[in-house]
Amino acid sequence: MTEPQETVETRGDDRVDLIATDTTGDGKPDVWVADTDGDGKPDLFQFDTNGDGKVDITMVDLDQDGTPDAVVDGDGGLPPAV
Ligand SMILES: [Ca+2]
């Protein structure tokens, strides 16, 4: 049984990557921090945990208080535009 890609609700439909960082030194970004509602504050956090360059975990901070309000497997339907 294959489950469809989980999609997450975000504050807005825009995506502006504030940070795309390579923490493992292999030249591919593995942490992304993005703003989806244009206020300049991060509300979307994504992590590549297995080094294939694709998002494995997505966290959304809907009220931007620094604590994720939703966590899903995969890119949550919002893959980085890299
Ligand atoms: Ca924001």
Ligand SMILES: [Ca+2]
């Ligand atoms: Ca991955």
Ligand SMILES: [Ca+2]
């Ligand atoms: Ca929060």
